[in-house]
Amino acid sequence: MAQGAQKIVFRPLNLARCIIWSGFALLLLVLPLFFNKGFALTLMCQIGTIMIFSLSFNMLLGQSGMLSLGHAVYSGLGAYFAIHMLNLIGKGWLFPVSLLPLVGGLAGALFGVLFGYVTTKKSGTPFAMITLGIGELVFAMSLMFPEFFGGEGGVSSNRIAGEPLFGFITFGPQIQVYYLVAVWLFICTAAMYAFTHTPLGRIANAVRDNPERVEFIGYETQRVRYLVLIISGFFAGIAGGLGAINFEIVSSENVSAIRSGTVLLFTFIGGVPFFFGPMIGAVIFGFFIVVLATITKAWLLYLGLFFVMMVMYCPGGIATLIMMQFPIVKAGRFREIFPSYCLAVAAGLTLLAALVFAVEMIYHLSLEAAAGTTKAFFGYDVEVASATPWLGVALLSGIGAVLFVAARRGISTHWDRIMGDIIRSQTA
Amino acid sequence: MNAPAPMPVIAAALELRAVRKSFGVTEIIRGVDLAITKGERHAVIGPNGAGKSTLFNLISGRFGVSTGAILLNGGDLAGLKPFEINRKGLARSFQITNIFANLSVFENIRCAVLYPLGYKYSFWKALSTLKDANLRADEILELIGLKKRRDVKAGLLTYAEQRALEIGITIAGGAEVILLDEPTAGMSRSESDQAVELIRKVTVGKTLVMVEHDMSVVFSLADRISVLVYGEVIATDVPEKIRGNAAVQEAYLGTSLAEGAH
Structure with a gap:
């Protein structure tokens, strides 16, 4: 049976x-048909690279319970090795540019072997502290040895080097870089997903859940952590190599704590408990760092608020938010809760609008005071010094708050009822 | 009742020689000698704070002994880490349920069979293709009666089910010597009756050492019983003789052993 x-x-x-x-x-294949502008292509290349990077990061955090505060070390050093190799290709070495990410990956794995030996001796908070230390160490080194790290200016290169692939792919046009990133992204995602279904991948989950018990079923937890870190460093290095090709420059910023913190931030927002969570995080990364940063000076404030909200109300990230709906959709009852979700979105947008107006006006008053008190919002000039826009903000906040309370009540009653029915039908 | 087990002549499955353990100035285990024959079911009983759990932690390698020696099939375990001892054929369960809460019941068991089946740290094999591991895990699930709960997250099991899983993880690797630390703690009478049947079933042909408070469990399972009081074994004998032992009676402050003591 x-x-x-x-x-x-x-x-x-x-x-x-x-x-x-x-x-x-x-999707990877057809995306450039819809987004073929230079900016969109560069953005997608960057998002693809960050996807690999954050997936490799989540091998540690989500799958093995290791909070690394220095993961940029592996992607950054991988990027340095890749860009030096690229320069060598420019000098006549015979190596295909398309395989440069592999150079980055091997460098990442090599440094995983080196640093991981120290960091994975410990788990939990001590592990996080040691990775932070190693990160600072490598960053300091990157400024101390300009011969390799290029000092403050970094190492730059030209990706049009060596023999063109198949006779015509030079990686000069951004679209060719896009497809290079896409191919590597697909391979790396598939490989990392496959890893989660291997003995080591599963034991890594066990180490995350209960390291002590793992020691009593024959596994050395330190060895498990070490191996996972090396593999994670390999994929991080591939991301670094792709970044080197995309930007044609690698600087100490690539190994910095800021980079390490960024990957932690967006992996968390995307959703640590699920394999695909970091990929969502990478898309949000693209939105914040690349899109929003060009629109407003206050983007870091928005990012900070967004992150705090996620940690407080949705620690499982966006992936969890999506996966939570699955049982309801499966039971065919999504329609019941959908109106409440719409209400919640309306409340969120109203509150967001109030926040954005207030923040932008304050930023305008404090940072752009010299430019007068008139600020352009979507083509309309708003007189920031008058009371009217502020009353508008207050009104929006009030409406948003009322909608929010109503939405919350609706969602919680529907949710409890539907989930209660589902659980009852399962146990019956 | 079972016939008294013969005293070991050759190397015992598990042997403790003058084992002592101190934490700081406090000596918890004060010279324990114990020899457990192959195939024997041995219970360690004693009042709270006697050092029963510490004794298990010493045997399984969680702590190192201060002095003395512990031998598994004649081989000294000194300095070995828990995973090394486990690979030599000794597995243990825990008094406080110690499972992989976010993995499914099946995954919990499968994790426990991977190393002994030789898959070790491999990351080039897909789990779904490991027929022997999957088959063995399903057999264990059947054995511990959790087959219906195969794909449930282990953290969502009932307490009794988690205790059964705890035993399942312990025996899944096929270790010859099994240590069970209070396997029926916190269970109702009918649950612990089932647990006794389960333990009997899964330890056939193996050497079992268990710490247990529930005297009905002890007397129905054990071939021999050791009584540990303040870090010393005051008696080791077959159940009938332990029941009548005056020193043991005194250690339990006059409570009747047959009714259970804490």
Whole structure:
């Protein structure tokens, strides 16, 4: 009985997996058809690179319970090795530019072997502290040895080097870099996903849940952490190598604590408990760092607020928020809770509008006072010094608050009722 | 009742020689000698604070002994870490449930069979293709009666189910010597009756050492019993003789052993 039942259960799962992966490949393939402007292409290249980086980071945090505060060390050093290799190719070395990320990956893994030996001796908070220390050490070194790290200016290069791939791919046009990133992203995502279904990948989960017990089923937890860190360093290095090709410059910023903190931030926002969470985080990264930063000076404030809200109200990240809906959708009852969600979105947007108006006006008054008290909002000139816009902000906040209370009540009643029914039907 | 187990002539499955353990100036284990024969079911009983759990922690390598020696199948365990001792064929369970809460019940068991089956740290093999590991894990699930709960997160199991899983993880690796630390703690009577049946079933042909407070469990399972009081074994004998032992009676402050003592 069990045999037959299992087959029925497993087949659609595999089918779903096939659909998801071919959908992912197709998406990567056709995205440039819709976003073919230079800016959009660069943005997508950057997001793809960060996806690999944050997935590698989550191998440690989400899958093995290791909070690394210095993960940029592996991507950054990988990037340095890749860009030096790129320069060597420019000098006539025979090596395809398309395989440069592999150089970065090997460098990342090598430094994983080196630094990981020290950091993975400990777990938990001591591990986090040591990785922070190693990160600072490497950053300091990057300024001390300009021969390799290029000092403050970094190392720059030209990616149009060596023989063109298939005779015409020079990686000069951004679209070619995009497809290089896309191919590497697909391979790395598939490889890292496969890793989660191997003995080491599973034991890493066990180490995350209960390191003590792992020692009593024959595994040395330190060895598990060490191996995972090396593999994670490998993929981080690949991301670094891709970044080097994309930007044609690598500087000490690539190994800095800021970079390490950024990957932690966006991986967390995306969702640590799920494999694909960091990929969502990378897209949000693109939005904040690349898009929002060009629109407003206050983007860091928005990012900070967003992050704090996520940590407080949704510590599982956006991926968890999505996955939580699955049982409801599966039970065919999403329609019941959907109006409340719409209300919540309306409340969120109203409150966001109030926040944005207030913040932008304050920024305008404090930072751009010399430019007068008139600020342009979506083509309209707003007189910041008058009371009217502030009353508008107050009104929006009030409406938003009322909507928020109503939405929260609606969601919680519907949620409790539907989940209660689902649980009852399961146990019955 | 079972026939008295013969005293070991050759190397015992597990042997403790003058084992002592101090934490700071406090000596918790004060010279324990114990020899457990292959295939024997041995219970360690004693009042709270007697050092029973410490004794288990010493045997399983969680702590090192201060002086003395612990031998597994004649081999000294001195200086070995828990995972090394486990690889030599000794597995233990915990008094406080110690499972992988975010993994499914099946994954919990499968994790425990990977190393002994030789998959070790491999990251080039897909778990779904490891037929022997998956088969063995499903067999263990059947054995511990959690087959229906196969894909449930271990953290969501009921207490009794978690205790069964705890035993399942312990025996899954196929270790020859099994240490169970209060396997029925916190269970109702009917639950602990089931647990006794489970323990009997899964330890067939193995050497079992258990710490247990529930005397009905002890007397129905154990071939021999050791009584540990203040870090010393005051008696080791078959259950019938332990029941009548005056020193043991005194250690339990006059409570009747048959009714259970704490």
